[in-house]
Amino acid sequence: MGKSKIDQPDAGLKSLNHYSRQLPLWRYWPRQKLIPLIRYETPYLAWVQEKVRTPALDSYFAFTANLGTHTFFMVFLPFLFWCGSPSIGRGLVHILASGVFWSGFLKDLLCLPRPLSPPLQRITMSGSAALEYGFPSTHSTNAVSVAVYALGLLSSPDSTLSAQVTLVLQAVTYIYVVSIVVGRLYCGMHGMLDCIVGCVMGAAIGLVQFHYGPVFEDYLLSTSLMGISLLAILIIGLVRIHPEPADDCPCFDDSVAFAGVMLGVDVSSWHFADVWTGYPPGSIPYDLDKVGWIKTGLRLVVGVACIFAWRTVMKPALLRILPPIFRTLEKLGLLLPRRFFTTASEYTTVPTNLKDHDVIPNFSDFSNIITTMRHPRRRAVSIGPQSEADAYETLAYREKRRRESQSGNRASPVIEGQVQVNGSPLPSRKTTRLDEYEDMMGRGSPRSTAVDVNSDIQTIPFPSLDADAGRRDEKEVFSQIKKPRVRYDVEVVTKLVVYAGIPWVVIEVAPLLFDRIGLGNR
Template identity: 45%
Template sequence: MINGRDSPEQQDAGLLSHDHYKARLGNGFRFRLREFLLPFVRQETEHLARLQSVMRTPILDVYFSYTALLGTHTFFMMFLPIIFWCGYTNFARAMVHVLAAGVFFSGMLKDYLCLPRPLSPPLERLNMSHSTALEYGFPSTHSTNAVSVALYALSTLASCGEDDLSPKVALGLKLVAVIYGVSVVFGRLYCGMHGFFDVMVGTGLGALIWWLRWAFRVQLDTFVYEGGWQVPFILIPIILIMVRIHPEPADSCPCFDDGVAFAAVVLGVDIGVWVFAKSNFAWSSPSPATVPYLFSDLGLSKSALRIILGVVLIFLWRAIAKPTLHAVLPPVFRRLETLGLDLPRAHFISASTYKHVPANIPGDTLPGVNEIKESIRSIGRRRGASVGPQSQADFYEAIDYRERQRRKSSVDGKVGESIQADLDKYIKENEELLKSIEKPRVRYDVEVVTKLIVYAGIGYIAIPVTPFVFAFVGLNPA
């Protein structure tokens, strides 16, 4: 209830985006940089709305919605191991590195700047990934990943001779890489998930990551393939430091979780490759730590069995390790708290405040079996466009936009633009929806360490554990 001292103006002020982020980011360089960049993000809304109104068709809606899935962390996490098992260790490692760097550093920028996605309405968002809508908008991680992957694939194809690939096959694969990159990047604009600024910076970040990984590929490969015990002793502290320096966001955002998962995969894969390269099970050509594979020897059935077996091993590890760690780690964390050795993080509750971690908590980069079943069942269902705020960041941006337009109208005496009319109508008609925006779930401190161990384990199971199993059960070439 509003008393006599609290006018509606005063009530609204506490919800303004400016006040919300100033309170959480402070008044230093971080907040001032956000305030400087915010107009670039906001001024694109009308242009994006016009683009949608001109271009949208049912066929393109389906195309860009589904190609967006090819830029998600989940897609890469599920399909990267297959590249290892088909004998392309160098390329698979490079993909892990560029994708991990893209997810981690774009996530750092998102959580550091806390810039919103383009406003909805007037935009309609076409999105098949619930967690993606909960992230900040700048820069576009999809664009970063798509560009780095496409450029690295093109560079690899350009370095292949005619003995490796026929010119027609090479040309076809190059076209696939270009279409993939363009579809994912432009699709972020079409789907209303990002603005031009988000996509341009994401594209630039992806190009930088590609260039660094390609320019130093020989040194990075030599370090892991030929290094001694310094390899794990250098990699482990680097990954832990990167996780620790990830900025705290103003709102609960899944970027940190995805960054931790991919950083852990890098750790598991590189240590796994280091171990496998020194074993008698690996082929030394075309590179050290190559997983033995010849389609001419194994055929389609055994090749499929290898993939099925490898995927089962990964999901079995996740199904066992995650609940085990959730049961074992809380007492350890409580003990560390009493010693003053805990490392608290915003939006994560400490072990001393809960008894146990619930089973099947959502939010994993790699979905569980039940989640995959539901995703498969939903493929045939048409996904409607989402209109209106989907996260706390969206909500604060909508409130702030309404307030800015109201101030502007009171100064010039004019009625607000069509965007303002749409937004006011939406807020008025959907007041209850705004109040019931999904709150972030409770997140537990042990989840960070759990992710590090589980996803490092996934990388290590992809190589060398699964190739060892292939050899043991007779699924290696003769």
Template identity: 50%
Template sequence: MCPQHNAPASEVPASKGPMQPLREPRLDAGNKHHDHYARRLPSWRNALRNRLIPIVRWETPWLAYMQDTLRSPALDAYFAYTANLGTHTFFMIFLPIQFWCGYTSVGRATVFMLAAGVYLTGFLKDLVCLPRPLSPPLARISMSGSAALEYGFPSSHSANAVSVAFYAIYTIRQSPEAYHPYVYIGSQALFYFYALSIIFGRLYCGMHGFLDVLVGSTIGAMITAFYLAYIDWLESWIFSGTYTDIFVATLVACIMIRINPEPADDCPCFDDSVSFLGVVIGINLGAWHYAQTGLALDTPIPSTVPFDLGEIGLLKTTIRIVLGVVMIFMWRATAKPALLKMLPPFFRLLEQARLNLPRAFFLNASKYTSVPTLHGDDNLIPSASELPHKIMNLAHPRKRSVSVGPQSAADAYETLAYRNRRRRESVSSLDGAIAEDDSWTPSSRPHAKPQTPALEKAEPDLLGAGLLPTPMQSRIHSYEHMMGTGPVYPSEKNATTPPDSDTGEGGDTLQFTQTLTDEENETEKREIFMKLMKPRVRYDVEVVTKLIVYTGIAWLAVEGNPLLFELVGLGMPGQA
């Protein structure tokens, strides 16, 4: 996915050639940073965000306490690696193989549940625009460069893991006689452990808060329940054989793309939603047509690819998989650049006729002449040339993935807002006044430790009476003090804690004891934003390009490649 873009697309200069020079993002001079979301969001969405942001701030010190207490190199590596088991990429790699090996019902169920999870969590992320818990005090542990650029609420990992785990457990329980008793119990336990590991890992890695994973897990469970309740109706609708039904199913997916809310920052969640809805369109079109070819089986569901490992053999099965993967990458490698070249003139015509559907943070076709080669713009299936680099990166998860400090525009705005809150609290501490628009009061500052021998002797009694903070409370207070402090680190930096000057009671405390002028606010804002990862231009044609490319990938998985297998002699004997 593309890096975070903290300025609207309308502020990017028009192209003078194939490569677009990107100037530094323009900040809104004279506007205080805590008004950013009030200016960008409708009032009801901003009000909802203001109701939820105190929860994110409250839970951050507790997450930092948990992370700091449990953290070890072994757990860092474990949760960094296993987080990949809850990503869209992991499932996209194995989904086509499920179809080619005859597990069509499982493949379709997984696609629909993942697509629903990605879309619903992405919809809510863009709707509410809640940041991830602040860093510092948390350290972010992630092997995904784009994950930190997304909003935090709710957790897509949790939704994906819970929906898939619950569906697998339900499937296992439908036929207990097919398993050895130990296998029956152990397989269910394994899926429970998988879901819990992914969920807890998001907390441990500092990528999500308790609210994020709770809502994400609830969404995942509801998706599974909905799918199991309505699966028969859904499948009968898709495989009715009429053009009208498949057209309506495709139209519904396109409408879902259009109604996705505009975020206040350039969050890549929308790109993932487009990709997965393209997959849904592709598997529906492909399955609908493949079921009518006479080559597919009708059991357990129509469009099932004929497959039996005993008849086909391990060698031919391996060749099928390799050939199928190669065809997918060939399609992606040819379709994507062709569409990026052909679509801009068409989009300019639509724009002239005022029929275009512009989206924030995407550059309109009239403002560029051509789309340059895009790198790192896909969070689901990378290009073949990027695979060796991504595989090499897996060898050093801890070295690459630990970062401290804001990583996205949402992080930066939350850091600035929290700093401003602390300053207002400091200024108003004499009379206890707090601004009316504030809705959160942090815990009181830790008391000074008794210094006299008499008080030291009485400390256990005072502690028991609740007059002195416990060690845990003191640590929570220290994490609260770290929130909104510290410099910005690049995501590649191997940092496990912020510098000592940012965690103690030193010079950083002074910045919270005075208010800043508008010019000083702007300077502070600029210093943070200029240290974030520089954004690239995003183009309006990328949305349709991604939709078509992933529709084609899904079509290849459910119809194109199975037909190819039959054509080249890799099908089931007697089926051709």
């Protein structure tokens, strides 16, 4: 069955058939089926956001969103390994790696946008999150998976905590997960569909880890070289089959980083399993009574310094070493280039000052992180498209509304003063606030900069239906989007090696160093 005239884009309007051209039918079809749900819920989300927003809640949800990022977990996960809980540390790595990878996999597979802004206002302390697709919510996946796993451990018969401590930790866990998930809706970063699917994924991952994690751990610590090699090949293979997105989305970078972390944790734990005699396999000696609080603090400082030293040295080294190797492999036809990554034959050197979407921050970023933590009221409130996906959805919805108005298929409310394409006024009726929110969708002046919380959302009229106006539309919207930096093919392998090396430093290097410099159990 052919498309109706109303569904066919004008010649020259590349944005309107962008996803149909970029995606195969089996990916494009579910995307088109889910888009109406995202558009339907947007006015309701905006209505709720306006009704409940306060400066205090803005600060609270913007701040707690940081506690649901994989960056937060990656900064603190090494402490579990160094402070006597390596098994829980491995479990959390498996949970987070699975959540980040599979949520990123779905994001790049379906390329679904976040709910439109306006009418929503996006409240965040980090601008990088808005550059990703919206479905599903990785924050929700991370938070729910960790919460389910933590609640399982707290209710386990093996738990040695008192009833009072268990109750407090359970209450904190519930507050944590509700704050993260509700915060994604409150902050205008996700819709209900994004969060529900993210929560379901997180619950499944957490339950699998709780019930089958001990079995996998026994296998990991006792398997042969062949077994650990097959596991490493499986992880690298999953990275290779990660879907190509239609836009320059950083989801793949996070997936690669956490695939590297999982690879490093599993291989290092297997290799390190029998190093310490007299301790359970895979454990790192730690006894608070012997080490004491001061030495424990020094262990954390020295360990973190080792992680940053590894990253500081290895990343620039690999970016210098790999390009000639990649050029040779490219000539032999052995490379499978990814979209949006420049191949080695097209550049001579890789800049050393690349700004990354990194899981582990740079030393130079810590001053900003500390400032943000000390001043949680510092948040950006952004209105308008922030990413390529936002821009394409804004244009698509704008064109959809224009065509519906042209065909008369939509009995939509009309704002006072709105006119038809031929210049005659449209008959008006009383509008509700939801109608006004829906009318803002696809109409708002795109602005990616921080704005005053109480500022009004400015709107612009829909241009006429001709192709020239549509092209002016495209130019206007995309001129407001910050272009992604050039990405180099060697960065994928660099990220994989660097992040696989971090667990090696945490599990193998740092504990031996602690023992040598007097921070061990002796």
